[in-house]
Amino acid sequence: MQIGVNAQMISTRQSYRAAGSSRYVLNLLRGLRQASTVEEVTAYVADNVDLPNDLAATDRFRVAHAGWPTAGPALRVAWEQLLFPRVLRRDGITLLHGPVNALPMAWRGPCVVSILDLTFMLLPRAFPTANRAYLGWMVRFAARRADRVITISEATRRDVIRLLGAPPRRVITVYCGVDERFRPIEDRARLAEFRQRAGLPDQFILYLGTIEPRKNLVRLIDAYADLRRRGVTALPLVLAGGKGWGDAEIMRHASSRDLGDAIRFAGYVPEAEIPLWYNAASLFVYPSEYEGFGLPPLEALACGTPVVASSTSSMPEVLGDSAVLVAPTSVAAIAEGMQRVLEDEALRARLVASGLQRSSAFSWHRTATETLAVYHAAMANA
Numbered sequence: 001m002q003i004g005v006n007a008q009m010i011s012t013r014q015s016y017r018a019a020g021s022s023r024y025v026l027n028l029l030r031g032l033r034q035a036s037t038v039e040e041v042t043a044y045v046a047d048n049v050d051l052p053n054d055l056a057a058t059d060r061f062r063v064a065h066a067g068w069p070t071a072g073p074a075l076r077v078a079w080e081q082l083l084f085p086r087v088l089r090r091d092g093i094t095l096l097h098g099p100v101n102a103l104p105m106a107w108r109g110p111c112v113v114s115i116l117d118l119t120f121m122l123l124p125r126a127f128p129t130a131n132r133a134y135l136g137w138m139v140r141f142a143a144r145r146a147d148r149v150i151t152i153s154e155a156t157r158r159d160v161i162r163l164l165g166a167p168p169r170r171v172i173t174v175y176c177g178v179d180e181r182f183r184p185i186e187d188r189a190r191l192a193e194f195r196q197r198a199g200l201p202d203q204f205i206l207y208l209g210t211i212e213p214r215k216n217l218v219r220l221i222d223a224y225a226d227l228r229r230r231g232v233t234a235l236p237l238v239l240a241g242g243k244g245w246g247d248a249e250i251m252r253h254a255s256s257r258d259l260g261d262a263i264r265f266a267g268y269v270p271e272a273e274i275p276l277w278y279n280a281a282s283l284f285v286y287p288s289e290y291e292g293f294g295l296p297p298l299e300a301l302a303c304g305t306p307v308v309a310s311s312t313s314s315m316p317e318v319l320g321d322s323a324v325l326v327a328p329t330s331v332a333a334i335a336e337g338m339q340r341v342l343e344d345e346a347l348r349a350r351l352v353a354s355g356l357q358r359s360s361a362f363s364w365h366r367t368a369t370e371t372l373a374v375y376h377a378a379m380a381n382a
Contacts, residue, residue: 001038001039001040001094001095001375001376001379002039002040002042002091002092002093002094002095003032003039003040003041003042003093003094003095003096003097003375004042004044004088004091004093004095004096004097005025005028005029005032005041005042005043005044005096005097005099006044006080006084006096006097006098006099006100006102007025007029007043007044007045007099008044008045008046008066008070008076008079008080009021009022009025009099009100010022010025010026010045010046010049010051011046011049011071020116020209020210020295021100021116023271023295024099024100024114024116024152024176024295025099025100026052026055027176027177027179027364027367028099028364028367028368028371029041029043029055029061030054030055030364030368031177031364031365031367031368031369031371032061032368032371032372033054033055033058033061034365034368035365035368035369035372037060039060039372039375040060040061040062041060041061041062042061042062042063042064042091042093043055043061043062043063043064044064044065044066044084044087045063045064045065045066046065046066046070046071046076047065047066047067047068047069047070047071048069048071049065051063064087064091066079066083067083068083073131077102077134080102080104081104081105081106084104084107085104085106085107088107088109093109094109094110094379095109095110095111095112095375095378095379096109096110096111096112097111097112097113097114097371097375098111098112098113098114098142098146099113099114100114100116101113101114101115101116101135101138101139101142102138102139102142103138103141103142103145103146105141105145110147110378110379110381111145111146111147111378112146112147112148112149112150112371112374112375112378113142113143113145113146113149113150114149114150114151114152115139115142115143115149115150115151115156115160115164115292116151116152116156116292116293117152117156117159117290117291117292117293117313118139118156118159118160118163118164118292119214119290119292120132120135120136121136121139121163122159122163122290123214123289123290125213126212126213126214126246126289127214127245128245131245139164140164143160143164143165143166144164144166146170146378147170147377147378147379147381148170148171148172148374148375148377148378148381149166149170149171149172150172150173150174150371150374151171151172151173151174151292152173152174152175152176152292152293152314153173153175153292153293153313153314153317153318154173154314154317155292155313155314155317156173156292156293156313156314157171157172157173170381172370172374172377174367174370174371174374175293175318175362175366175367176293176295176298176362176364176367177362177363177364177365177366177367178298178299178302178359178360178362178363178364179299179364181275182274182275182278182299182302182303182359183275183302183303183304184279184303184304184356185275185276185279185303190276191276191279191280194273194276194280195280198266198277198280200238200280201235201236203235203282204235204236204237204238204280204281204282205224205233205235205236205237205238205281205282205283205284205285205338206238206240206277206278206280206281206283206284206285206300206305207220207237207238207239207240207241207284207285207286208240208241208269208274208277208278208284208296208300209241209286209288209296210241210242210243210244211239211241211242211243211244211247211250211251211265212244212245212246212247212250213245213246213249213250214288214289214290215286215287215288215289216287216288216289216310216328217239217250217287218249218250218253219287219328219329219330219331219334220237220285220287220334221237221250221253221254221257221263222257222331223287223331223332223334223335223338224237224259224263224335224338225257225259226331226332226335227335227338227339227342228259228262232339232342232343233338233339233342235282235283235342236261236262236263236264237262237263237264238264238266238281239254239263239264239265239266240265240266240267240269240277241266241267241268241269242267242268243267243268251265274299275299275303278299278300278302278303278305279303279304279305281300281305282305282306282342283305283306283307283308283338283341283342284296284297284300284305284306284307284308285307285308285309285334285338286300286307286308286309286310286315287308287309287310287326287328287334288309288310288315288328289310289312289313289328289329290312290313291310291313291314291315292313292314293314293318294309294313294314294315294318294319297309297315297318297319297323298318298319298359298362299359300355301319301322301323301351301355301356301358301359302355302356302359302360304352304355304356305352305355306323306324306341306347306348306351306352306355307319307322307323307324307351307355308323308324308325308326308334308337308338308341309323309324309325309326310325310326310327310328311325311326311327311328312327312328318362319358320354320358321354322351322354322355322357322358322359323351323355324337324340324341324347324351325337
């Protein structure tokens with residue numbers, strides 16, 4: 001089998017584009033590179049992407065660049081729809097995987113699409129109108145066209161079947177993994193040096209993800225302000241991650257709470273440093289209104305950091321009882337969940353132990369192995 005993976009969504013720039021979707025594709029490719037035994041995989045990346053060393057070519061894995069300036073959405077879509085099908089035919093690809101919601105209309109061969117989430121349909125206010133319109137049209141086409149649809153949680157699988165009308169037998173859940181880099185760091189001196197370099201105190205509350213409305217940061221800020229007002233905590237709230245669409249509104253809201261540097265925006269976090277941020281934090285909070293999977297809270301668990309997260313979409317399924325789950329639409333519930341973890345030492349200890357065990361069940365090797373099985377099912381179905 002000659003597998004082509006559309007990896008245009010991989011970004012190595014220091015921006016929000018290097019978050020969620022990019023990390024999923026990168027880690028999937030790492031897993032495919034290691035797990036593939038008889039299949040040959042070609043990853044089609046943007047011209048401005050320099051892949052890490054662990055994605056160097058092998059006899060069964062190669063990287064091909066687009067040959068177009070596909071960093072911008074409009075040119076990327078044009079390349080995917082107009083040139084990519086010809087490239088695939090030229091390269092003898094027998095199965096195409098679109099790992100982020102999209103497929104080229106002119107491709108006639110067997111294909112698989114990963115639908116990572118349907119946030120743009122369920123929370124339309126959190127997306128620009130043009131972006132939402134394209135995503136809605138494309139994901140419907142891809143769900144109809146693909147021989148198999150991969151979703152990264154059962155919650156998203158149910159959404160795809162309900163909202164897109166995809167036949168249940170063709171929609172397969174393949175969970176994301178947790179990279180081995182995400183584990184507790186026992187070297188206290190290393191963490192102290194990192195905190196000093198990053199300008200962080202010994203203890204702080206952390207959110208890490210894109211700074212955008214659907215992450216529910218306005219309510220998180222309000223919940224934190226309530227805890228400060230009541231004297232529950234003096235720990236600062238650090239909001240780390242690249243700026244996304246609508247970030248200015250969130251920053252203005254933080255300023256309006258008049259808490260000075262108690263609320264800090266740390267900016268983009270390089271992938272190599274993410275485990276340090278989780279390990280350095282006293283509490284990780286992730287109140288997102290909707291997630292297709294929710295990598296950050298699971299990675300925080302793997303680092304031994306207690307987590308407060310939303311009780312909606314995929315997060316109960318992924319996190320189980322290893323995190324305190326709260327209603328994301330309630331400021332009071334978010335504040336209460338944070339207060340419980342901050343004040344209850346026994347609860348924190350239980351969450352840490354349970355989180356380490358739960359996160360160990362998720363691996364990118366398993367993701368790749370199960371994805372390869374979906375490829376074979378798609379080929380048999382074609």
